Amino acid sequence: MSNITVQLxxxxxxxxxxxxxxxxxxxxxxxxxxxxxLAARVNGILCDLGTPLSDGDTVSIVTPxxxxxxxxxxxxxxxxxxxxxxxxWPGAQFAIGPAITDGFYYDFRLPNDARFSDxxxxxxxxEMRTIIAENQPxxxxxxxYDEGLALFADQPFKVEIxxxxxxxxxxxxxxxVSGSLxxxxxxxxxxxxxxxxxxxxxxxxLGHFKLMRVAGAYWRGDEHREQLQRVYGTAWExxxxxATHLEFLEEAARRDHRILGxxxxxxxxxxxxGPGLSVFHPRGGTVRxxxxxxxxxxxxxxxxEFVYSPHITKSVLFETSGHLDWFSEDMYPPMELDEGQAYxxxxxxCPFHVLIFKARQRSFRELPLRLFEFGSVYxxxxxxxxxxxxxxxxxxQDDAHIFCTRSQMRDxxxxxxxxxxxxxxxxxxxxxxxxxxxxxxxxxxxxxxDWQVAEATLADVARAAGIETVRDxxxxxxxxxxxSVQARDAIGRTHQLSTIQLDFQLxxxxxxxxxxxxxxxxxxxxxxxxxxxxxxxxxxxxxxHYAGNFPTWMAPEQVRVLGVRxxxxxxxxxxxxRLRAAGLRVVVETANEPLGARIRRAKVEKVPYILxxxxxxxxxxxxxxxxxxxxxxxxxxxxxxxxxxxxxxIASHGSPERRRGT
RNA sequence: GCCUGGGUAGCUCAGCUGGCAGAGCAGCUCAUUCGUAAUGAGCAGGUCAGGGGUUCGAAUCCCCUCCCAGGCUCCA
Numbered sequence: 045m046s047n048i049t050v051q052l053x054x055x056x057x058x059x060x061x062x063x064x065x066x067x068x069x070x071x072x073x074x075x076x077x078x079x080x081x082l083a084a085r086v087n088g089i090l091c092d093l094g095t096p097l098s099d100g101d102t103v104s105i106v107t108p109x110x111x112x113x114x115x116x117x118x119x120x121x122x123x124x125x126x127x128x129x130x131x132x133w134p135g136a137q138f139a140i141g142p143a144i145t146d147g148f149y150y151d152f153r154l155p156n157d158a159r160f161s162d163x164x165x166x167x168x169x170x171e172m173r174t175i176i177a178e179n180q181p182x183x184x185x186x187x188x189y190d191e192g193l194a195l196f197a198d199q200p201f202k203v204e205i206x207x208x209x210x211x212x213x214x215x216x217x218x219x220x221v222s223g224s225l226x227x228x229x230x231x232x233x234x235x236x237x238x239x240x241x242x243x244x245x246x247x248x249x250l251g252h253f254k255l256m257r258v259a260g261a262y263w264r265g266d267e268h269r270e271q272l273q274r275v276y277g278t279a280w281e282x283x284x285x286x287a288t289h290l291e292f293l294e295e296a297a298r299r300d301h302r303i304l305g306x307x308x309x310x311x312x313x314x315x316x317x318g319p320g321l322s323v324f325h326p327r328g329g330t331v332r333x334x335x336x337x338x339x340x341x342x343x344x345x346x347x348x349e350f351v352y353s354p355h356i357t358k359s360v361l362f363e364t365s366g367h368l369d370w371f372s373e374d375m376y377p378p379m380e381l382d383e384g385q386a387y388x389x390x391x392x393x394c395p396f397h398v399l400i401f402k403a404r405q406r407s408f409r410e411l412p413l414r415l416f417e418f419g420s421v422y423x424x425x426x427x428x429x430x431x432x433x434x435x436x437x438x439x440x441q442d443d444a445h446i447f448c449t450r451s452q453m454r455d456x457x458x459x460x461x462x463x464x465x466x467x468x469x470x471x472x473x474x475x476x477x478x479x480x481x482x483x484x485x486x487x488x489x490x491x492x493x494d495w496q497v498a499e500a501t502l503a504d505v506a507r508a509a510g511i512e513t514v515r516d517x518x519x520x521x522x523x524x525x526x527x528s529v530q531a532r533d534a535i536g537r538t539h540q541l542s543t544i545q546l547d548f549q550l551x552x553x554x555x556x557x558x559x560x561x562x563x564x565x566x567x568x569x570x571x572x573x574x575x576x577x578x579x580x581x582x583x584x585x586x587x588x589h590y591a592g593n594f595p596t597w598m599a600p601e602q603v604r605v606l607g608v609r610x611x612x613x614x615x616x617x618x619x620x621x622r623l624r625a626a627g628l629r630v631v632v633e634t635a636n637e638p639l640g641a642r643i644r645r646a647k648v649e650k651v652p653y654i655l656x657x658x659x660x661x662x663x664x665x666x667x668x669x670x671x672x673x674x675x676x677x678x679x680x681x682x683x684x685x686x687x688x689x690x691x692x693x694i695a696s697h698g699s700p701e702r703r704r705g706t
Numbered sequence: 707g708c709c710u711g712g713g714u715a716g717c718u719c720a721g722c723u724g725g726c727a728g729a730g731c732a733g734c735u736c737a738u739u740c741g742u743a744a745u746g747a748g749c750a751g752g753u754c755a756g757g758g759g760u761u762c763g764a765a766u767c768c769c770c771u772c773c774c775a776g777g778c779u780c781c782a
Contacts (some may be wrong), residue, residue, distance in 0.1 A: 064759080070747035140751055149777095162711065259777030260709025267779045274777070304777095306717080316772050374781085412748055422782095427773095431782060439782075528782090540782070577782040589748050609739045635739060658741050670742055 050098035067093035080107040083242040108281030113240035118143035120244045121279040127235045132622035139201035147278035160258040179248030180231040192226030202238045252286040253279035301434040301587035315651040320430035320437030327600035346418040359386040365395040370522040393419035396555045397445040405556040412448035433584035446571040453700045457505045475532040477512040481519030490549045498546040523549040533589040545572040595699040603630045608658035610635040615662040671700035
């Protein structure tokens with residue numbers, strides 16, 4: 045028998061017998077690898093271990109603890125779930141079941157329009173464990189389109205997928221069908237699923253999974269089509285990896301800004317106001333004021349002008365801007381006033397700023413003109429879409445519109461990007477990537493040429509910034525493409541923050557002009573930009589990023605002073621007045637309760653510094669400093685020394701945690 | 707808007723197949739005066755989300771509405 049030669053990822057060559065599969069290669073390389081192997085990548089294509097190798101192939105073996113390996117085992121786990129559901133609900137139809145970030149899902153239609161309940165998850169999970177214990181093989185089979193249609197005749201979603209691919213449609217179902225032929229994976233005589241693969245060799249390789257929740261999901265993501273029952277699960281390569289993921293979810297839940305917002309008395313969502321409408325309490329109001337004041341001071345330094353505009357306007361403004369054509373679904377319905385005159389709540393600030401630009405004749409000497417406003421806008425979000433402070437119906441944007449010439453556009457954008465990233469870093473966010481969103485299909489105004497110029501300019505600036513950039517095709521606004529800054533938080537989640545949009549349309553719609561140096565009327569370019577996105581949402585992200593432990597400069601209460609006994613009150617008040625005079629936010633709690641109880645409350649409320657003063661402090665003019673996150677207080681600190689230390693910390697946007705390096 | 711699951715005191719929750727609405731924490735009052743994460747006692751607190759229905763009787767069963775959570779769609 046002759047041999048063939050294949051190349052391994054490290055570049056080395058290895059001979060295997062003719063007809064050997066990827067699995068045989070794994071065995072030849074080593075026992076451990078053979079035991080770990082889930083799938084293979086042959087000449088760049090992910091495939092089953094059972095794939096026969098050819099002379100000259102480049103082969104790598106896919107193991108569980110890799111992105112590809114996890115994808116394979118998640119996808120295979122989805123198949124096991126489908127089989128479990130079919131066993132428990134004979135006649136169930138299944139649609140699509142891909143691997144996703146951290147797990148998988150599968151969409152079903154149950155017989156008699158039955159619905160999954162939360163209790164069903166346990167039953168399904170238990171049936172899945174049985175299937176895994178049976179160690180069923182995943183057997184790949186290839187079929188013609190007609191054979192495929194016959195095999196899945198009782199699975200209408202599969203039939204739609206097969207015929208869609210056959211007719212050259214539905215290429216998005218890439219995890220189900222691969223194009224030229226139909227493949228399926230058979231687990232038992234009675235269960236097979238349409239699938240491109242690859243899959244693990246047998247169900248026994250799976251098991252570190254948990255079903256998470258049941259949800260409705262539209263067939264093919266189209267809200268006009270049937271809604272199916274989706275079951276989400278998470279799956280990992282080991283029990284430890286699964287446990288780590290579940291702990292991550294618990295950590296995220298502990299940081300939930302809606303919970304912390306109530307516990308720390310920052311803000312609330314009174315039911316009387318309606319969905320997506322919030323109020324900021326004094327403590328949350330302080331955080332917000334500090335954030336807004338800091339933002340204002342940075343904008344002053346960057347040559348922005350401050351403007352104000354009303355919350356409602358006659359409809360003609362949004363007719364001119366195009367919002368009523370393109371954005372009306374997201375707008376509150378109009379109020380009818382003055383014999384049929386319609387007034388709208390504003391969903392965006394931009395048209396107002398254009399009017400300010402147009403209020404008098406503008407010279408090229410004034411450009412770039414940067415108009416800034418903390419502008420409150422109202423958007424009629426679908427009721428199911430609202431979420432805490434991150435998706436609301438009333439919000440305040442740190443919104444600015446920059447009017448400049450075409451030749452200024454590029455520099456202005458580049459400087460803006462630097463400004464944005466610096467500002468975000470000042471709030472403790474420093475891990476970014478950029479997203480470039482391009483022209484939305486069928487929902488855009490303006491010429492092809494303008495769009496091309498705008499997209500190319502933004503891409504150029506993003507490239508020059510030297511930060512990782514990903515493209516979001518079709519994700520732009522109706523009037524122009526955008527760059528958004530995505531920030532990773534303390535536990536690795538990404539949030540879309542700043543957006544920078546280039547717009548040639550609004551100036552034209554409003555006929556905005558400036559007089560150029562050669563005395564011609566020219567059209568300015570408009571740059572829309574919001575750095576926090578919305579102040580509400582930014583606060584939500586900061587609450588979660590810091591888990592409620594705000595850096596000292598942002599903390600609603602910076603210092604709490606506790607006297608050991610009430611005969612220390614006089615000194616406590618002296619300390620309080622000294623701290624107030626130094627511009628610190630300080631609260632005193634008198635000695636009606638034991639010291640331990642008062643300390644505990646201050647800790648629970650995440651106050652950065654607790655000062656405890658007793659007999660020796662009164663005598664020496666010192667304080668006992670208990671800093672957040674530490675359980676070893678510092679006794680006998682000179683009060684002036686503490687104030688000076690805290691001043692430095694605030695100026696550098698530090699925190700007790702950072703001071704200690706924890 | 708759609709799917710699933712929820713809504714009992716400020717918060718977290720108990721309350722079984724329909725039969726007297728409860729606990730802990732928080733709050734208030736009084737006592738306690740204490741050196742680094744919960745002092746004690748007492749008091750007050752509810753249209754069981756709202757409305758309708760079934761029933762001798764509804765927090766509990768049915769219907770409608772509102773609100774919340776997780777998804778889908780959409781999006782800052």
